[in-house]
Amino acid sequence: MLRSHTCGELRITHVGQTVTISGWVQGMRDKGSLLWIDLRDRYGITQITIETENAAKELVETARTLGREFVISVTGKVVERYSKSDKIETGAIEITPDKITVLNPALVPPFTIEDETDGGDDIRMKYRYLDLRRNPVRKNLELRHRIAIETRNYLDSLGFLEVETPVLIKSTPEGARDFVVPSRMNPGEFYALPQSPQTFKQLLMVGGFDRYYQIVKCFRDEDLRADRQPEFTQIDCEMAFVEQEDILNTFEGMVRHLFKAVKNVEIPTLSRMTYADAMKFYGNDKPDIRFEMKFVELNNVVKGKEFKVFNDAGLVVGICAKGAAEYTRKQLDELTEFVKRPQIGATGLVYARYNADGTIKSSVDKFYTEEDLKNWVAAFDAQPGDLMLILAGEENKTRKALSELRLEMGTRLGLRDKNKFACHWVIDFPLLEWSEDTNRWHAMHHPFTSPKPEDIELIDSAPGSVRANAYDMVINGVEIGGGSIRIFNKQLQSRMFDLLGFTKEEAQAQFGFLMNAFEFGAPPHGGLALGFDRLCSLFGGADVIRDFIAFPKNNSGRDVMIDSPAPIAQAQLDELAIALKK
Amino acid sequence: MLRSHTCGELRITHVGQTVTISGWVQGMRDKGSLLWIDLRDRYGITQITIETENAAKELVETARTLGREFVISVTGKVVERYSKSDKIETGAIEITPDKITVLNPALVPPFTIEDETDGGDDIRMKYRYLDLRRNPVRKNLELRHRIAIETRNYLDSLGFLEVETPVLIKSTPEGARDFVVPSRMNPGEFYALPQSPQTFKQLLMVGGFDRYYQIVKCFRDEDLRADRQPEFTQIDCEMAFVEQEDILNTFEGMVRHLFKAVKNVEIPTLSRMTYADAMKFYGNDKPDIRFEMKFVELNNVVKGKEFKVFNDAGLVVGICAKGAAEYTRKQLDELTEFVKRPQIGATGLVYARYNADGTIKSSVDKFYTEEDLKNWVAAFDAQPGDLMLILAGEENKTRKALSELRLEMGTRLGLRDKNKFACHWVIDFPLLEWSEDTNRWHAMHHPFTSPKPEDIELIDSAPGSVRANAYDMVINGVEIGGGSIRIFNKQLQSRMFDLLGFTKEEAQAQFGFLMNAFEFGAPPHGGLALGFDRLCSLFGGADVIRDFIAFPKNNSGRDVMIDSPAPIAQAQLDELAIALKK
Numbered sequence A, B: 001m002l003r004s005h006t007c008g009e010l011r012i013t014h015v016g017q018t019v020t021i022s023g024w025v026q027g028m029r030d031k032g033s034l035l036w037i038d039l040r041d042r043y044g045i046t047q048i049t050i051e052t053e054n055a056a057k058e059l060v061e062t063a064r065t066l067g068r069e070f071v072i073s074v075t076g077k078v079v080e081r082y083s084k085s086d087k088i089e090t091g092a093i094e095i096t097p098d099k100i101t102v103l104n105p106a107l108v109p110p111f112t113i114e115d116e117t118d119g120g121d122d123i124r125m126k127y128r129y130l131d132l133r134r135n136p137v138r139k140n141l142e143l144r145h146r147i148a149i150e151t152r153n154y155l156d157s158l159g160f161l162e163v164e165t166p167v168l169i170k171s172t173p174e175g176a177r178d179f180v181v182p183s184r185m186n187p188g189e190f191y192a193l194p195q196s197p198q199t200f201k202q203l204l205m206v207g208g209f210d211r212y213y214q215i216v217k218c219f220r221d222e223d224l225r226a227d228r229q230p231e232f233t234q235i236d237c238e239m240a241f242v243e244q245e246d247i248l249n250t251f252e253g254m255v256r257h258l259f260k261a262v263k264n265v266e267i268p269t270l271s272r273m274t275y276a277d278a279m280k281f282y283g284n285d286k287p288d289i290r291f292e293m294k295f296v297e298l299n300n301v302v303k304g305k306e307f308k309v310f311n312d313a314g315l316v317v318g319i320c321a322k323g324a325a326e327y328t329r330k331q332l333d334e335l336t337e338f339v340k341r342p343q344i345g346a347t348g349l350v351y352a353r354y355n356a357d358g359t360i361k362s363s364v365d366k367f368y369t370e371e372d373l374k375n376w377v378a379a380f381d382a383q384p385g386d387l388m389l390i391l392a393g394e395e396n397k398t399r400k401a402l403s404e405l406r407l408e409m410g411t412r413l414g415l416r417d418k419n420k421f422a423c424h425w426v427i428d429f430p431l432l433e434w435s436e437d438t439n440r441w442h443a444m445h446h447p448f449t450s451p452k453p454e455d456i457e458l459i460d461s462a463p464g465s466v467r468a469n470a471y472d473m474v475i476n477g478v479e480i481g482g483g484s485i486r487i488f489n490k491q492l493q494s495r496m497f498d499l500l501g502f503t504k505e506e507a508q509a510q511f512g513f514l515m516n517a518f519e520f521g522a523p524p525h526g527g528l529a530l531g532f533d534r535l536c537s538l539f540g541g542a543d544v545i546r547d548f549i550a551f552p553k554n555n556s557g558r559d560v561m562i563d564s565p566a567p568i569a570q571a572q573l574d575e576l577a578i579a580l581k582k
Helices: A057-065 A121-126 A135-157 A198-206 A244-263 A275-282 A308-312 A329-340 A370-380 A395-412 A490-499 A504-518 A532-539 A570-576 B057-065 B121-126 B135-157 B198-206 B244-263 B275-282 B308-312 B329-340 B370-380 B395-412 B490-499 B504-518 B532-539 B570-576
Strands: A018-030 A034-041 A044-051 A071-080 A093-104 A180-182 A190-192 A211-219 A231-240 A271-274 A315-321 A350-354 A360-362 A387-393 A423-427 A432-435 A440-443 A470-475 A478-485 A525-531 A578-580 B018-030 B034-041 B044-051 B071-080 B093-104 B180-182 B190-192 B211-219 B231-240 B271-274 B315-321 B350-354 B360-362 B386-393 B423-427 B432-435 B440-443 B470-475 B478-485 B525-531 B578-580
Touching: A018 A044, A018 A093, A034 A057, A034 A071, A044 A057, A044 A071, A057 A093, A135 A211, A135 A244, A135 A532, A135 B135, A180 B180, A198 A211, A198 A231, A198 A504, A198 A525, A231 A244, A231 A532, A244 A423, A244 A470, A244 A478, A244 A525, A244 A532, A271 A275, A275 A395, A275 A423, A315 A395, A329 A395, A350 A370, A360 A370, A370 A387, A387 A395, A470 A525, A478 A532, A490 A504, A525 A532, A570 A578, B018 B044, B018 B093, B034 B057, B034 B071, B044 B057, B044 B071, B057 B093, B135 B211, B135 B244, B135 B532, B198 B211, B198 B231, B198 B504, B198 B525, B231 B244, B231 B532, B244 B423, B244 B470, B244 B478, B244 B525, B244 B532, B271 B275, B275 B395, B275 B423, B315 B395, B329 B395, B350 B370, B360 B370, B370 B386, B386 B395, B470 B525, B478 B532, B490 B504, B525 B532, B570 B578
Parallel strands: A044 A093, A271 A423, B044 B093, B271 B423
Antiparallel strands: A018 A034, A018 A071, A034 A044, A071 A093, A180 A190, A211 A231, A231 A525, A315 A387, A350 A360, A350 A387, A423 A470, A432 A440, A470 A478, A478 A525, A578 B578, B018 B034, B018 B071, B034 B044, B071 B093, B180 B190, B211 B231, B231 B525, B315 B386, B350 B360, B350 B386, B423 B470, B432 B440, B470 B478, B478 B525
């Protein structure tokens, strides 16, 4: 037996017992006559104390050979501490050892195994198994485990069945790039790894499964942005005989349950916002509504004066930053720099201070009278002490830029507390979006999304105005998940593929199995998928998902710990009937 | 709202309520004045009854257009049936409809959607979404879901953390063939899909996770035998600071819990059998111990007479089939044919009947006296009415053949009841086995398995006699899972790779990350993996795992429903920097 207790378990009630604990040497202090070892495992830290003069010589010698991260086993008596510590849960006791066994020595780790480590990102990725020993990293993965368990039990209680869909499927060019897998048994042919189990979960609905979920790995061969992983995890769900309302209710119930069960946070019923309103008031289809600061359109208020920039703009629009009138010149310059960054792309920033004394001071005073500025104040419903920030230009670009400015101001004003959670739905997304790149319509969600029945007649005349039964769940400005009511009729699905530029043959070759399935009695159905990595990072109050994945890949898609991907043997290539291109 | 209740929900207490139910038309009977529709969903079947003379004309017309598997929604009043049915749970009521809406018509399905279908395997695989509608198939997957939930909650209650390990890893030639995935971002390099998360779970132990599990997809590019799938699912577990005993106790607890929670079957504490005994008494490392029928070695009893076959044999060994003395000549001939099949490979079968009247009659009476045969009876501890069956030949081959005969006799004598479960451990496996093909030692379990400490000194002198701390869990003669205590010391791991024919460079290139990890404080650890598909089929009382997988592949690794694998576009190949070989 390698331990009778863990390093986080012993309390004052254990005093007098002889125990064995095992773990890693967190640290050691040697004061000559007294020697302390902090022994650590997943569950906590226990102090071992040796009075060197009273202890066996061999024991003291062994203790003095120990280094950080040595793995040892200690048998001894639990005694009450003279000076108790309330920093650790075992702080009331210590162990007087009879025996110390070195189970495995350790080289000095390349970074400190502490909550705050001295190791940079690269070295911690290479030695991920050491980074995993640090409390914050392990706690992230414990949180992930807890969210997964709670998700499964909640959905199980509602009659959802977890069904595993295949990982080796077929490549479909729509959407992002697939990872592919050459088939040795079928030379010249390939499997693809799923970008999502979309078609399979729809087939489960056709198959009468009624309520499906799966916490499932998905794969996208994309050029990785800062916080994307080639493999990622979804909570994937689908329901039959439902309308949008049923799905929204079910999954807001799930998210509220998770917040309560995992974080003990009560989330109110989720509010709903149309896509049109989200764009109008926040310039963003995933607005962070932890704070208000809605867009105010000013075309009617500011145009027709001498200021050419506003007169020429498609849209003049602003936000009112509560209590920011006293921003310094330097702060306002920073904001101007911020909006002019290429990623944001505004040409400039107009501001107007509504000072505490009731005066108004703007950066365009030479074009606008005090009377004009009072109209601005009225439009913004500003109060003395507020700062009005205004952008102008082409409509879509300006909304997008102002959205970024709004978020920046929210951050600066401390309105984006990571421990506050604002969850809501964005609904009524457009079915299609026009791509200038490919000069055709693309599905905004995916090709299986159903148009709203009342908009179907527009599908030929005005495809861009057709709204979909599609919805996103947004938490703190992050799109945590999305879904839709699906098409379940072969003709409509086929029409949809036409619109998306598929030939009949392509549609049949790629999705014929699904359209055929629709002919054998497909029920109305819909669902959604939540980004599990993202959800975990949000629950953990973090921005990056990588910290919530046990063995993440870097931005080039490499696992630097195992050094993968890597070349394979010529014999493997030969068996697969493929060759490398020079 | 598409339904207020499911098709399995309505009872006599609902009589008088107006309800809406939706589902598939299971069948329809039209008697002119009365018309019945059986409406089915996942939860059950509800009868709709229409008195055609009293019902609205339009309603009757709609009803008469319905065909099998049409998807409809029915609103109407729940009424008590005149003649109740106890075959279905809703048999006390029926629905008098006010409205029938056809949600989706259906083509006539290519096979009947009944518990016993008229569809063959191939057609059911092609239309898997229709096969999934059948109760037996859905029930298998419901069972799978239930086992998964119970497994997770049990392990969670013991402090195990579910950690997702990566799917895109590195190819390692040891073991079965890997599926590989070309990396677009790293041309000429490949990921591999994991055959198991073995090294990652060991790294989690090095990382202090202490108790890990995962229900996880694994992949093997093998030539598929009848019941293998290229992707399969494991319950994968690992524990730190444990010895073999801890692991056996933990996971027999889990399996006993699953039997109790899912099947309400009490399983006694698992017995343990050494590999040596399993081979000696059953000729098999996964004996089915639902029945005894142990091997009896007869070299000392039968040799030295005139019967050359026995005299020349390395081993003469038999079983005693209780109560089978009255087997007819035809039955005995069948058994002889059975053992002579090429897969079994025996040259013949000797039998001796110990008749109810006390006489003994053997197929080799001309070589053995009655006195001799009495010695046989004594050796077998046979009773009047028993049949002794004896094989002879080279030792290993003969044991293997007799094992098959034993199982066959078990089946013939009705000793292998699918509703009885005999679970046990086989322990003390050899560390290595010699391969005649490659002329070197192979790891019997895998290269990370630890030798028994007391046998380590044999590792150079007699590698074949080194026993491992390895164990298999066997249920009803099926190896449900296996595992081992792992090596956690770099030198021993390195020595193991030497033995297995790795050069130092190969070992470092493929498993360097693991051996390096062992130098930074690796704890003693071990674990096991259970075949989840197999466990589900065993719980379901079935022989084939395919019926417990939602979308299985056929024996050529094809998904015939989606027609995968399939060729991919030249542009995809180009992006991946690979070419097909002509």
